[in-house]
């Protein structure tokens with residue numbers, strides 16, 4: 590089954606729907622966690638720690654997932670549709686940098 594950014598955001602909203610609104614809106618906390626995870630990512634990149642099999646602990650794969658998690662959580666606190674934002678931003682980047690490839694030129698793998 591395809592995992593999209595939209596589905597990931599919906600999943601996290603559903604997962605934390607019982608969380609009190611003031612906790613869900615804790616954007617600053619999520620932002621600090623994001624920066625913490627970026628630091629962890631820097632360390633595993635420096636050490637070139639890659640995942641072997643399903644052993645994800647202490648790897649680039651783990652820390653990239655952690656970074657993505659907090660990006661999604663921050664987007665959710667603002668009700669931002671990241672797929673839409675990414676699409677709009679890429680359209681601007683295409684014009685700015687003269688790229689001709691469009692997102693919709695890419696086919697899903699399955």
Ligand SMILES: [Mg+2]
Pocket residue numbers: 626629651652655
């Ligand atoms: Mg981490």
